[in-house]
Amino acid sequence: MNKQLELIIARLERANVQLRKLLESYGTKITEEEVNEILDEILKNEETIEKLKKGL
Numbered sequence: 001m002n003k004q005l006e007l008i009i010a011r012l013e014r015a016n017v018q019l020r021k022l023l024e025s026y027g028t029k030i031t032e033e034e035v036n037e038i039l040d041e042i043l044k045n046e047e048t049i050e051k052l053k054k055g056l
Contacts, residue, residue, distance in 0.1 A: 005052050012045045012052075019045075 019042050023035065 005055060009049050009052050012049050016042050016045050 019038050023038055026034075
């Protein structure tokens with residue numbers, strides 16, 4: 001089970017890296033709403049990562 005949690009955490013961390021790269025690459029080409037959606041997703045991932053790490 002711990003191995004599965006570690007894999008999930010790694011995937012969420014990679015997803016956050018990709019989301020941050022996406023934000024940087026778009027710059028001003030996306031709306032404020034789209035930026036907020038991406039930032040919300042990053043925050044949700046980080047919260048999930050913290051919860052999973054506490055469960056390890």
